[in-house]
Amino acid sequence: MSIRSILFVLSVFFLVTACESVEGEGGTSSISGKVFVRDFDNDGELIDEYYAGEWAVYIVYGEDTVYGDKMDTHFDGTYRFSGLYPGNYTIYSYSKCESCPGEVEVVSVDVTLERSTTLDLDDLVVKD
Secondary structure (H helix, E strand, C coil), X not given: CCHHHHHHHHHHHHHHXXXXXXXXXXXXXXXXXXXXXXXXXXXXXXXXXXXXXXXXXXXXXXXXXXXXXXXXXXXXXXXXXXXXXXXXXXEEEEEECCCCHHHEEEEEEEEEECCCCEEECCCEEEEC
16 A cells, blocks of 8 residues: 555544534534523422523533533513534523432433434423
8 A cells, every 4th residue: 555545545544533512512503492490489389480591501412411501581581592513412500309319300311412402401390
């Protein structure tokens, strides 16, 4: 095999591996939704329901063990993570839970994005 052939094979290999994308930022897909709060009093009675502004929402890329990005919802409870590659993602937020350790629990949804997808999720329903 000539040096020219070896260089060609290596060039093709590097091009193919460089174009391979994993979950995360840099693509053309997006995930959006809203955070809906159910507010209870100390007796467990529902006192209010609303879409939450300035509520923290997190995204985990693929099988990562920590979140990749965090954002606060807009005044109407909406959030959007844009510029994502196809792959698997977890969207989550925290909800009040008096019987849970630390009095919070995770409310999450796992999703798979296809190429150039805009995915609109059902509401993340949390307690406050």
